[in-house]
Amino acid sequence: MSLFKHHVRIETNVLLLAVGTLITVSIGGLVEVAPLFSIESTIEKVDGVRPYSPLEQAGRDIFVREGCYNCHSQMIRPFKDEAERYGHYSLAAESKYDHPFQWGSKRTGPDLARVGGKYASDWHVRHLIDPRAVVPDSIMPGYPHLLRPLDYHDIGTRLRALRVVGVPYDDQAIADAARDLEAQATADPTASPPPVAARYPRLRLGRAVEAAADAPVTEMDALVAYLQVLGTMVDFSRIDPAPLRR
Structure with a gap:
């Protein structure tokens, strides 16, 4: 009863309640944050x-x-049902170069963390132009305007800005950014790979939309190249899966 009386006193006194709340939050924050100072990194090192x-x-x-992030997340949670549907749960290392990350807050459409290589590039093109042509029940809008030429005059500047926040692009990669972009998009996948393939392993070469060799690179080429790399960098056969929760 005595303890209850003190509790009522704290709850009815704004100053005491504020001080008590501050102390409680501070203790909780220290418990959460302090252990992070004893480890080298909160992101595991993953090859690829x-x-x-x-x-x-x-x-x-x-x-x-x-x-696109409004309807499609890029984070597979460590639950058995998610792994069975989408693949290996997402690793923190997979998002370390994402600024901003694309984890999303909901899924109106399926998660895209492992979509790379799941469909052919021409499937993505048809899906983006007219989603119901390949998924009859889709509520996704079409994006035929992505067939317009890609404006990449500032791609080197974009890579330089990303280097400021920790993405390890070197001076040569930044200087060659426009040439590398064109080389990846216009390369013949059946021929010897261009130098850009050595700089970026597991690179998918070629256009998403069949076009003449001198045709401009399109926004569709760029978006499909991005979709096709998602989830393909890490060899998950070499990752020991932790027990998944149901």
């Missing part, structure tokens, strides 16, 4: 994760510009 190529980064910028 690399910065996006210039073409992929341009496609990612279009993904953000068009608001």
Whole structure:
């Protein structure tokens, strides 16, 4: 009863309640934050994760510009039902070069964290132009305007800005950004890979939309290149899966 009386006194006194709340939040914050200072990084080191190529980064910028993240998340939660539907749960390392990350807050459409290589590029093109042509029940709007030429005059500047926030693009990658973008988009996948393939391993070469060799690179080429790289950088056969919760 005595303890209850003191509790009532705290709840009815604004100053005491504020001080008590501050102390409680401070203790909770220390418990959460303090252990992080004892580890080198909160992101595990995973082989294969690399910065996006210039073409992929341009496609990612279009993904953000068009608001695709409003309906499609890029984070598979560590639950059995999610892993069975989408694949291996997402690793923190996979998002370390994402600015901003595309985890999303809901899924009107399916998660895209493992969409790379799941469909052919021409499937993505048809889906983006007219979603119901390949998914009859889709409520996704069409994006035929992505067939217009891609404006990438500032792609080197974009890579330089990303380097400021920690993405490890070197001076040569920034200087060659426009040439690398064109080389990836216009390369013949059946021929010897261009130098850009050595700089960005697991690179998908070629256009999304069949076109003449001298045709301009399109926004569709860039967006599909980005979609096709999602989930393909890490060899998950070499990752020990933790127990998944139902």
